[in-house]
Amino acid sequence: xxxxxxxxxxxxxxxxxxxxxxxxxxxxxxxxxxxxxxxxxxxxxxxxxxxxxxxxxxxxxxxxxxxxxxxxxxxxxxxxxxxxxxxxxxxxxxxxxxxxxxxxxxxxxxxxxxxxxxxxxxxxxxxxxxxxxxxxxxxxxxxxxxxxxxxxxxxxxxxxxxxxxxxxxxxxxxxxxxxxxxxxxxxxxxxxxxxxxxxxxxxxxxxxxxxxxxxxxxxxxxxxxxxxxxxxxxxxxxxxxxxxxxxxxxxxxxxxxxxxxxxxxxxxxxxxxxxxxxxxxxxxxxxxxxxxxxxxxxxxxxxxxxxxxxxxxxxxxxxxxxxxxxxxxxxxxxxxxxxxxxxxxxxxxxxxxxxxxxxxxxxxxxxxxxxxxxxxxx
Amino acid sequence: xxxxxxxxxxxxxxxxxxxxxxxxxxxxxxxxxxxxxxxxxxxxxxxxxxxxxxxxxxxxxxxxxxxxxxxxxxxxxxxxxxxxxxxxxxxxxxxxxxxxxxxxxxxxxxxxxxxxxxxxxxxxxxxxxxxxxxxxxxxxxxxxxxxxxxxxxxxxxxxxxxxxxxxxxxxxxxxxxxxxxxxxxxxxxxxxxxxxxxxxxxxxxxxxxxxxxxxxxxxxxxxxxxxxxxxxxxxxxxxxxxxxxxxxxxxxxxxxxxxxxxxxxxxxxxxxxxxxxxxxxxxxxxxxxxxxxxxxxxxxxxxxxxxxxxxxxxxxxxxxxxxxxxxxxxxxxxxxxxxxxxxxxxxxxxxxxxxxxxxxxxxxxxxxxxxxxxxxxx
Numbered sequence: 001x002x003x004x005x006x007x008x009x010x011x012x013x014x015x016x017x018x019x020x021x022x023x024x025x026x027x028x029x030x031x032x033x034x035x036x037x038x039x040x041x042x043x044x045x046x047x048x049x050x051x052x053x054x055x056x057x058x059x060x061x062x063x064x065x066x067x068x069x070x071x072x073x074x075x076x077x078x079x080x081x082x083x084x085x086x087x088x089x090x091x092x093x094x095x096x097x098x099x100x101x102x103x104x105x106x107x108x109x110x111x112x113x114x115x116x117x118x119x120x121x122x123x124x125x126x127x128x129x130x131x132x133x134x135x136x137x138x139x140x141x142x143x144x145x146x147x148x149x150x151x152x153x154x155x156x157x158x159x160x161x162x163x164x165x166x167x168x169x170x171x172x173x174x175x176x177x178x179x180x181x182x183x184x185x186x187x188x189x190x191x192x193x194x195x196x197x198x199x200x201x202x203x204x205x206x207x208x209x210x211x212x213x214x215x216x217x218x219x220x221x222x223x224x225x226x227x228x229x230x231x232x233x234x235x236x237x238x239x240x241x242x243x244x245x246x247x248x249x250x251x252x253x254x255x256x257x258x259x260x261x262x263x264x265x266x267x268x269x270x271x272x273x274x275x276x277x278x279x280x281x282x283x284x285x286x287x288x289x290x291x292x293x294x295x296x297x298x299x300x301x302x303x304x305x306x307x308x309x310x311x312x313x314x315x316x317x318x319x320x321x322x323x324x325x326x327x328x329x330x331x332x333x334x335x336x337x338x339x340x341x342x343x344x345x346x347x348x349x350x351x352x353x354x355x356x357x358x359x360x361x362x363x364x365x366x367x368x369x370x371x372x373x374x375x376x377x378x
Numbered sequence: 379x380x381x382x383x384x385x386x387x388x389x390x391x392x393x394x395x396x397x398x399x400x401x402x403x404x405x406x407x408x409x410x411x412x413x414x415x416x417x418x419x420x421x422x423x424x425x426x427x428x429x430x431x432x433x434x435x436x437x438x439x440x441x442x443x444x445x446x447x448x449x450x451x452x453x454x455x456x457x458x459x460x461x462x463x464x465x466x467x468x469x470x471x472x473x474x475x476x477x478x479x480x481x482x483x484x485x486x487x488x489x490x491x492x493x494x495x496x497x498x499x500x501x502x503x504x505x506x507x508x509x510x511x512x513x514x515x516x517x518x519x520x521x522x523x524x525x526x527x528x529x530x531x532x533x534x535x536x537x538x539x540x541x542x543x544x545x546x547x548x549x550x551x552x553x554x555x556x557x558x559x560x561x562x563x564x565x566x567x568x569x570x571x572x573x574x575x576x577x578x579x580x581x582x583x584x585x586x587x588x589x590x591x592x593x594x595x596x597x598x599x600x601x602x603x604x605x606x607x608x609x610x611x612x613x614x615x616x617x618x619x620x621x622x623x624x625x626x627x628x629x630x631x632x633x634x635x636x637x638x639x640x641x642x643x644x645x646x647x648x649x650x651x652x653x654x655x656x657x658x659x660x661x662x663x664x665x666x667x668x669x670x671x672x673x674x675x676x677x678x679x680x681x682x683x684x685x686x687x688x689x690x691x692x693x694x695x696x697x698x699x700x701x702x703x704x705x706x707x708x709x710x711x712x713x714x715x716x717x718x719x720x721x722x723x724x725x726x727x728x729x730x731x732x733x734x735x736x737x738x739x740x741x742x743x744x745x746x747x748x749x750x751x752x753x754x755x756x
Contacts, residue, residue, distance in 0.1 A: 004403060004405075006403075006404060006405075006406065008406055010616070011404045011406060011407070011616065011619060012404070013403070013404060014403070014404050014620075019401040019402075019403075019620075020401060022400055022401055022620065023397040023398060023400055023401040024397075025382060025384075025391070025392070025397075026384060026389045026390070026391060026392050026567075026573055027382075027384075028384065028386055028389060028696050029389070029574075031690060031696055059437065059438050059439050059442070059574065059575050060437050060438050060442070060598060061437050061598075061615040061616040061617075061618075062615075062616070063597070063598050063615045063616075064437070064438070064598045064615070067597050067598045094597065095597045098595055098596060098597040098600075099595045099597070100595060187616070189404070189616060189619075195404055195618065195619050195620035195621070196407075196437065196617065196618055196619055196620075197437050197575045197618030197619075197620070197621055216595070217476055217477045217594070217595045218476060219441070219445050219472065219473045219476040219477070220438060220439075220441050220442045220445045220599070221598070222476075237439040237440075237441045237442070238388070238389065238439045238440070238441075238565070238567060238574045239439075239574065240439075240573065240574050240575030240618070240621075241389060241567075241573050241574055241575075242392075242397075242400065242573035242574075242575070242620075242621075243573075243575055243618075243620075243621075312409060318406050318409060
C-alpha cells in the first residue's frame, strides 16, 4: 500500500474537506445563492492579502494573474523595471515585452535576491519607470525577496510595485496595505490549498486609479472589466465555480488557523527541512531561503534526477527537481499549504532512505534527528 | 426536502462520478503519472471535436478560448468578418477590436441566423478578410447557425472559419475535419458536463500554419506556445489539474454513450421542451431553435423575471432568463449535458405549476402530456 505525499512548491495537497467542497453540486453563478459565497470569498481573500481593497478572481493559472496585473496598469511603450532572478522573475519581462512595453530587465544572480538599494538606484536611473516588478518567493531558486523594504523605496516614487506572490502568499508574511504594495498576484495551488485553476490580483487605490488609464490590448484579462464587475459582486466571464466553492472552504480553514500561525507553521516546517538536510551533509542552494521551498544542491556523485524519481516511483513522495539551468543540479522540497510537521518528518525520512539506496554516505538518522529537534525545542 | 435541478445553458449539472473524479488527490502535472491522463484526454477531445488534430486545453472560461483562437491566427490590422446575432456573437467583434484588428461587424437580427449566401457576399465584398467568426449556438437567443453550409463557403477562400461552439459542442452535430472548419472553441461547463474553468481550442492544419505568422500581443493565451507544448504533451502553464481529472471521466462517459446518441438525446429532450411549452400556448422565440436551449417568450400579463425566480426559489429548478435586450422578455430552458428525459419532464411539470401560480391561463397538464408524447412515439 502507498500513501502519496506531495512536497512540491505547487501544486500542493488539497485538504479532503476542500476537495469535498469542490465536488458539491454546481450552482449558477448568476443566481442569488452565489452572492453570499462570493462575498465570503472576497472577505477571506482580503484577509489573506491583508488588504481592504477588492481582490480580482480569475479563472486561469498564476501567469494569467501576472498578465492581468501588468497589462492592467501599464501601456505600450511604458518603462517597466523587471527583476529577474529565476524562471518566474523572467516572466514579468516576457509579459512586458509581449505587450509592447519597454522592460528594463535587471538580472539578479540566481540564488540571491535583489537589494532595496539596487531598486532605489534603478528608479533613480529610470525616473520615468511606471512599475517595478518583483518576485516574493522565486520558486525556481527558493529565494525570498524583502518586499517590505522594497515597498518602502518604491512607494515614495510614482512607480507601482507589482509583486508575484504566486507561491508565497499565505506562507510568508506579506502585509499589502501596511507595507504599501500596489499589486500582489497569486495562484490557487500553493498555500491556498486548492487545485490549480484560480488566480488572484489584489491592488492598491493607486493601482486602481492607474488601471483607468492603461491601454494594453486585453479582453479576457481586462482589469478594468473585472474591477467594474466586482462593484456588482460578480465576474465578467463565467467563474470557475467548483474551485470557488473549494476556495470558500480553504479560506475558512485559513481564518480558523490564523495567518500569523500559518506563517509560523511554514517557518517551522521549512526550518526542520533545512536542519534535516544540512545534518545529512547537504548544502542549501539559495542565500536567502524562503519558507516556501527549500532548494538543495544534489551531492556530488549522485545523478541529479535520481533522487526525485526514486522518492516518487518507489515511495510515493513527490518533490521537485531543478528548473532551467538548475535541472539535475538541485532538488526542491516544499512543505507548502496543507502540510504538517509529520509531512516534514516523512520527507526527511524518505530522503534518508533514498540517499542510502543511491549510495550517498552519511550518518543514518542524523537528518531526522536534526529535524525532530526543531520541533522539540520551544 | 428539495432536490435542485439546473436547466440552464451553462453551467450545467455535473455527474456525481465526474465530481468524484474532480475531488481526487492532486497529482503533479510534470510527473509521469499525468502523461497517460493527458493523452487519454487528448484522444477524448479529438473524438468530441471530430478532429484528428491536437486540441489546446486552457485554464479559463470559454471567452479565453475565443481570445486565444482569434489572436492566435490574426494580426493587428487584419480584416475579420464577425457575425453578431446575440450577446455572444458580439464578443468576436469586441475581441477583434481590443487587439487592433479591423472587424467587419455584421449584425444579424436577434432570433435569426446568418445565411451561407450572406457569408459568401461578405467574403466577395471583403476578399482580403483573414477570418470569418460565427457562433454555432447563440446561447442568448437559442439560435443555431448552419456551420456545415458556411464552412462549405469559407473553406473555398483564404479566410479561416472560427466557430464559437461554447454551448453547442457535444450537444449539436459538429464534424470539424469533415466539414472543413478551421477553429472550434468550447468551454467545460456545457455539454462536457464539467464545472466551468476549462476551455478548448481545436484547429485545422490551415489554422496551425496561420498561427505561426500571427502577431497579436499575447502571453497567457499565446496559441503558438500551447501548440509547441502540445508536442511535448503538456501545457505552458500549470493546468487546472482537478478539472482535467474530471474531464477524463466525462470524456469516458461521452465515449461510452456515443456522440451520435448524445446528439440524438439532446434533440429529443429539446423537442419535448418545445412541444410542452407550445402546448401551454407559449411561443418559441427563435426562428432556428437549437437543441442546446429553448428560448420562450414570456406570456403577456406575466412579469418576465417572476417565472425563473419562482421556479428557483420555491421549487429548486433553475432556468435562465433573457440577457441584454431580452431581459425580462424571454425565459430559456436547457436540457444540456447531464440531462435525461425525466429532467425534461420535471422542467415542464415545474413550469406548469409556476405558470398556474402566476395566474397564467392554460389547460392544466397539456404541456406535460405533449412532452411525454415526444418520448412515447417511436
